Structures are given as C-alpha cells and as structure tokens.
Amino acid sequence: MTGPLLEFRNVVKRFGGVTALDDFSMTLDQSEILGLIGPNGSGKTTSFNVLTGIYGPTGGQVFFEGQEITGADPRAVYEAGIVRTFQRSRLCLPLSIYDNIMIGDTSRLVRGLWSNLISRRGLQEQLDMTRRQARDLVATFSGHLADRMDQPVGTLPMIERRRIEICRALISGPRLLLLDEPSAGMTHDETHQLMDDILDVRARGEGLSIIIVEHEMGVIERITDRCIVLSYGRKIAEGTYAEVAADSEVQNAYLGAD
Amino acid sequence: MTDISLPQSQLSRPWISAAAVIVAAGLYSWALLMAEETWQVLSLLVLAVVATGVAIKTGFVRRVERDWAASETRLNRLAFAVLIGLILVLSGSHFALLMISTVLLYFVASLGLNIQFGFTGLVNFAGAAFFGAGAYTAAVLGNVAEIPPLLILLAGGIVAMAISLPLLIPIVRTTGHYAAVVTIAFGVLFRTFLEVNEILGGPQGLMVNSMKLFGWDFFNAPSLGNLEISFYVNYALLAAGLAALVFVLFRRLERSWIGLHMDAVRLDETAAACFGISVKRTKILAFLLGNVILGVSGALYGMMISFIAPASFTFSDSLLLVSIVLLGGLGSPWGGAIAAAIVVLLPEKLQLLQEYRFLLFSILVMLVLLFRPEGILPRHLRNFFPNRRTDA
Numbered sequence: 061m062t063g064p065l066l067e068f069r070n071v072v073k074r075f076g077g078v079t080a081l082d083d084f085s086m087t088l089d090q091s092e093i094l095g096l097i098g099p100n101g102s103g104k105t106t107s108f109n110v111l112t113g114i115y116g117p118t119g120g121q122v123f124f125e126g127q128e129i130t131g132a133d134p135r136a137v138y139e140a141g142i143v144r145t146f147q148r149s150r151l152c153l154p155l156s157i158y159d160n161i162m163i164g165d166t167s168r169l170v171r172g173l174w175s176n177l178i179s180r181r182g183l184q185e186q187l188d189m190t191r192r193q194a195r196d197l198v199a200t201f202s203g204h205l206a207d208r209m210d211q212p213v214g215t216l217p218m219i220e221r222r223r224i225e226i227c228r229a230l231i232s233g234p235r236l237l238l239l240d241e242p243s244a245g246m247t248h249d250e251t252h253q254l255m256d257d258i259l260d261v262r263a264r265g266e267g268l269s270i271i272i273v274e275h276e277m278g279v280i281e282r283i284t285d286r287c288i289v290l291s292y293g294r295k296i297a298e299g300t301y302a303e304v305a306a307d308s309e310v311q312n313a314y315l316g317a318d
Numbered sequence: 319m320t321d322i323s324l325p326q327s328q329l330s331r332p333w334i335s336a337a338a339v340i341v342a343a344g345l346y347s348w349a350l351l352m353a354e355e356t357w358q359v360l361s362l363l364v365l366a367v368v369a370t371g372v373a374i375k376t377g378f379v380r381r382v383e384r385d386w387a388a389s390e391t392r393l394n395r396l397a398f399a400v401l402i403g404l405i406l407v408l409s410g411s412h413f414a415l416l417m418i419s420t421v422l423l424y425f426v427a428s429l430g431l432n433i434q435f436g437f438t439g440l441v442n443f444a445g446a447a448f449f450g451a452g453a454y455t456a457a458v459l460g461n462v463a464e465i466p467p468l469l470i471l472l473a474g475g476i477v478a479m480a481i482s483l484p485l486l487i488p489i490v491r492t493t494g495h496y497a498a499v500v501t502i503a504f505g506v507l508f509r510t511f512l513e514v515n516e517i518l519g520g521p522q523g524l525m526v527n528s529m530k531l532f533g534w535d536f537f538n539a540p541s542l543g544n545l546e547i548s549f550y551v552n553y554a555l556l557a558a559g560l561a562a563l564v565f566v567l568f569r570r571l572e573r574s575w576i577g578l579h580m581d582a583v584r585l586d587e588t589a590a591a592c593f594g595i596s597v598k599r600t601k602i603l604a605f606l607l608g609n610v611i612l613g614v615s616g617a618l619y620g621m622m623i624s625f626i627a628p629a630s631f632t633f634s635d636s637l638l639l640v641s642i643v644l645l646g647g648l649g650s651p652w653g654g655a656i657a658a659a660i661v662v663l664l665p666e667k668l669q670l671l672q673e674y675r676f677l678l679f680s681i682l683v684m685l686v687l688l689f690r691p692e693g694i695l696p697r698h699l700r701n702f703f704p705n706r707r708t709d710a
C-alpha cells in the first residue's frame with residue numbers, strides 16, 4: 061500500500077475552554093516508530109484518546125490506511141488494528157494475568173451464546189491457543205511471571221502491570237501500537253530492557269508501527285525514526301531526535317513549562 | 319477475588335477434605351431443618367459460626383478451596399447427590415421441603431442477579447419484579463391446559479425478559495447510579511400495575527395451578543408403600559434439577575469469552591471497548607439473561623406456593639435478592655447458595671425474628687461488608703480449566 065498508515069488532518073480537540081489539540085496534522089508511515097513528545101499537558105494523551113475513539117475530535121479528520129476513521133468508536137479502531145496502553149495503567153486488577161492479556165484478543169473469537177455455553181469444543185481450542193500466546197508474550201516481557209500466570213494483576217508492582225498492558229496490546233497482532241509513557245516508574249536499565257523486548261516482538265511480526273509518548277529522552281533518541289513535539293496542543297517541531305532536540309522553540313517550550 | 323493457585327496438594331485423594339465439608343453441610347442442613355426449639359436453632363447457629371471461625375484460623379478453608387480447584391466436577395456432583403439425599407430423607411416433612419425448595423429457587427434467582435451485578439456490574443433493584451413476572455406468567459398460562467408446564471417455566475423467563483426490555487435504554491445509555499434508580503422505579507411500577515389490574519387479581523392475587531410433568535401432577539404426593547411423603551418432594555427435586563442446570567450454565571458462562579467480557583466491562587468499560595469488546599452487547603446480554611433466569615425461578619416458585627399476590631414481589635424482596643448476592647460474594651455461586659439459605663431459613667427458623675427480618679438482613683449485610691467485603695465465600699479467579707492439573 062502506498063501513502064501513510066495514519067494521518068491526522070487539522071485535528072482540533074477542545075475541553076470547554078482548554079484547547080488540548082490545536083490544528084494538529086501529522087502522518088505516520090508503515091513500520092515507522094514515531095516519538096510524540098512535549099511538556100505536561102501538551103496534548104499527547106489527548107491525541108491517543110482522539111485516535112482510539114475515546115473522544116470525538118472537535119474538528120479535523122483522522123485517516124488510517126486511507127480510510128477515514130474520524131470519530132469512529134473504540135471497537136472499530138481496535139478492529140482496524142490500532143491498540144494502546146494507558147498512561148495510568150488500566151488493567152482489570154482482580155483478574156489473573158492470563159485473563160487480562162486474553163482480553164486483548166477476544167474479538168475475533170467465538171461469540172454466540174451457543175458456542176460459549178453449550179457446544180464448547182471450538183472455545184476450548186481457542187482458549188488453549190490464546191493462553192499459549194499470552195504466556196509466550198509474558199515470557200518475553202517478564203520471564204519470571206510466566207509461571208505465575210494465574211496471579212491477580214492487582215498483586216503485581218506497577219512496572220509489571222505496565223508490561224502486562226503491553227502484552228495485552230500486542231496479543232492481537234496489531235498494525236499500530238500506541239504507547240503512553242510505558243516506562244514510567246522504571247529504572248534506566250528496566251526502561252531499556254522494555255524497549256528491547258518491544259523491538260524484539262516487533263521484529264518477529266511484519267512491520268508493526270509504533271507511536272510512543274515518553275519523557276525519557278534517551279529512549280526516544282534510541283528507538284524512534286522521527287519525533288513530533290507538541291506544546292499547548294500545537295505541533296512545534298518535527299524531525300529526527302537530533303533535529304528536534306536542537307530546535308530552539310522546543311528548548312523554550314520545555315524550559316517554559318517546567 | 320482470592321488467589322488459590324497454591325502448590326498442588328500432595329495428598330493422594332486431594333478432594334477428601336472438601337468432600338467431608340459437603341457431607342457435613344448436608345448433615346447440618348438436616349439438623350437445622352429438623353430443629354424445632356429456639357434453643358436448638360440458636361445452638362446450631364453458634365456451632366456454625368464457631369466451626370467456620372476454626373476452619374478459617376486453622377487454614378482448613380484454604381485446603382478445601384485448593385481441593386475444590388483440583389477436583390471441581392467430582393465435588394459438584396457429590397454436593398448434588400447430598401442435596402438429593404437430604405430431600406429424600408426429609409420427604410415426610412412439608413415444611414422442610416418447602417424451605418429447601420424456596421432456598422433453591424432464591425439461589426437460582428440470585429444466579430441471574432449475579433450475572434447482572436456480580437459479573438457485569440449492573441445493579442438491578444427490580445429482581446422481585448422479574449421473579450414475580452415469572453410467577454404471574456405461570457398463574458395465567460397454567461389455566462390453559464394445552465401448554466406443557468415445562469414450557470410455562472420457559473415462558474415465565476421470556477415474559478420477565480420482555481418486560482425488562484424498556485430498561486435497556488437507561489442501562490445501555492448511562493453509567494453508574496442512574497440505571498439503578500430506574501430499576502427501583504420499575505419495581506414499584508410493576509407492583510402498582512399488579513394491584514390495579516383486575517384481570518391479574520388486583521391486590522388479592524391469583525391462584526397458580528401446580529406443575530405437571532409427563533402426566534404427573536405435582537399436587538399429588540408420591541406413594542411408596544405406607545411411607546408418608548409430602549407432595550413438596552416433587553418441587554424440591556425439580557428445584558434441585560433447575561438449580562443444578564442454572565449452576566452449570568453460570569459456571570460455563572463465567573469460563574467463556576462472554577464471561578471474560580462481562581468482567582472486563584464491569585472493571586473498565588473504556589479499556590474493554592479499546593480491545594474490541596462491545597460494552598452495549600455485553601450489558602444487554604447480561605441483563606436479559608439474568609432476567610430470564612429470575613423469571614424461570616419465579617414461575618416455578620409460583621406453582622409451588624400455588625397462590626401469589628403483589629405483596630410477595632415488593633421492593634423489599636428485591637433488596638433481599640440483592641443482599642443474597644452481596645452476602646454471598648459478587649460472582650460467587652456457592653457464596654450465593656449459602657447466603658440464600660441464611661436469608662430464607664433464619665427468619666423462618668427463628669420466629670421471634672420474623673418481624674425484624676429486614677432489619678436483621680440490613681445489619682448482616684453491613685457486618686459482612688465491613689468485615690468481609692468480598693462476601694462470605696469470595697469469588698475465585700477464573701479457572702478456565704477445572705480438573706486440569708497442569709498448564710501445558
């Protein structure tokens with residue numbers, strides 16, 4: 061396919077008087093890793109929320125693989141192959157690691173009451189397969205948890221929960237992964253390990269694209285192909301990490317906000 | 319939910335302690351149902367409390383739970399056999415059988431409510447209305463000789479579901495307490511409708527014809543030599559069968575994609591939607607399925623007590639159903655069974671409490687929520703593969 065995988069065209073999102081996204085345009089190519097950076101409150105999470113259908117945009121358009129998905133509901137966005145993690149982790153805490161990750165991959169599975177309750181042969185096979193996938197992912201991201209898959213997620217420390225969230229996002233074999241501060245709370249080494257694991261899973265599939273929001277600039281520098289800098293909902297710079305880091309407007313935005 | 323994935327029990331018969339508990343529960347139920355004097359009932363209650371306390375302190379409860387996880391099917395069958403045994407042993411006593419059947423039907427109703435509330439997080443304060451809709455359906459259709467009574471049970475479920483359809487609007491469109499308030503209004507409306515409706519007998523209510531199965535009228539007492547057998551034995555056995563059937567379906571629902579979707583919707587709607595789960599569809603399914611189960615249990619209840627009136631299906635009765643679910647533990651079927659027994663038997667056995675029963679339950683619910691917020695028998699983690707020891 062030619063053309064960008066994802067395109068934001070003049071997207072505006074207002075919350076009452078706050079303009080969280082202000083005429084935001086951008087594109088993302090097939091298999092690209094894009095860093096989305098900017099000071100607190102600059103609209104990074106909002107752009108994910110608009111893209112995944114949690115909020116409808118106030119104006120503008122969003123395209124994915126050439127199709128307009130502006131204002132599509134979250135399910136349709138998921139079905140198009142876009143998955144995400146949440147800045148403030150959103151797992152089902154009382155449920156097991158298995159259950160939480162399997163939630164990421166149920167939509168293509170048997171749905172009818174009959175096949176779920178009465179004739180359950182297909183269901184058993186799918187369960188076995190999905191559980192194996194879940195376990196393999198956990199083995200990659202958090203090896204020591206692979207033997208504790210029946211543990212409730214609520215008993216895990218925050219950084220493990222973030223890894224489980226990434227597994228949940230990856231299990232369906234998505235086209236585009238949105239990561240919202242995946243390494244918050246992790247040490248430098250843990251953060252780099254996490255990025256290695258993500259790249260590792262990506263290398264196994266065919267060209268997963270990623271947009272990553274991250275405050276740890278070392279990570280952004282290392283893994284992104286390109287960066288976009290937001291400030292007060294506006295795109296103020298775009299280019300490789302080295303280019304945007306050298307941009308004086310970017311330096312001002314960070315200094316001004318912090 | 320409690321984590322029970324402890325190291326596998328090393329015993330050669332890892333179900334033995336759970337089996338002992340089931341048999342003990344059967345004997346205890348028999349003793350409680352036979353007890354007539356207040357002091358007997360009170361001593362039995364004290365015994366139960368002390369035994370439970372000791373079992374928790376000594377870690378016996380954990381062991382039983384582990385056994386249960388490892389040999390579930392076998393233990394469920396044993397529990398059913400003990401229940402049938404209890405019914406047969408008590409087959410001479412009208413009162414005991416009526417109590418058992420009532421507990422079983424309230425238990426079935428609570429499973430319906432649990433699909434809504436425990437799994438999906440939909441609060442339904444009109445449970446008694448749907449239960450009552452089933453009973454009234456049985457009363458009306460029972461007069462038509464051509465309809466096979468088993469079909470009447472199903473019809474009770476369908477009518478209950480049908481009258482709940484308008485409630486889907488607030489349930490799907492709103493989140494939180496608004497829908498709960500609408501169900502309260504609905505329950506009150508339902509009762510008022512029955513009271514002013516002359517065809518349905520107004521405040522005096524209606525007679526309900528008894529159940530007939532394969533030509534056998536449940537009003538007849540089966541005769542076995544010169545044993546005195548109560549006709550309620552028919553209902554107790556049928557209620558036990560219904561309870562087992564709904565229990566199995568409930569478990570299968572929990573251990574299916576649909577059950578997982580229900581949990582996901584209850585715990586985080588937005589995240590669920592971001593992973594392709596249809597929040598709307600899941601809520602609709604849970605609400606309707608729950609009401610079908612409420613209606614079916616109500617239909618059989620109506621046939622059994624043979625006379626129904628609007629006063630039997632009030633807001634207080636809805637609260638009673640909700641309190642069974644809360645006391646037992648959200649999403650916990652066995653907890654619901656124990657709670658149903660407590661809620662039904664306690665006021666019947668302790669006549670002096672009759673008048674204060676709602677007060678009693680309020681206090682009980684508050685105590686449980688304070689000291690054991692997950693209920694008497696908290697729900698376990700989903701075990702997709704009961705009876706399977708290892709995960710390949």
Ligand SMILES: Nc1ncnc2c1ncn2[C@@H]1O[C@H](COP(=O)(O)OP(=O)(O)OP(=O)(O)O)[C@@H](O)[C@H]1O
Binds near residue numbers: 098100104106
């Ligand atoms: N649901 C909402 N209601 C009202 N205002 C909101 C909402 N969500 C975001 N905002 C506002 O929109 C602006 C952008 O917020 P957003 O969360 O997108 O920032 P961010 O770049 O992700 O910041 P951070 O680095 O702190 O996560 C902020 O001013 C925020 O207060």
Ligand SMILES: [Mg+2]
Binds near residue numbers: 104105106147240
């Ligand atoms: Mg953010």
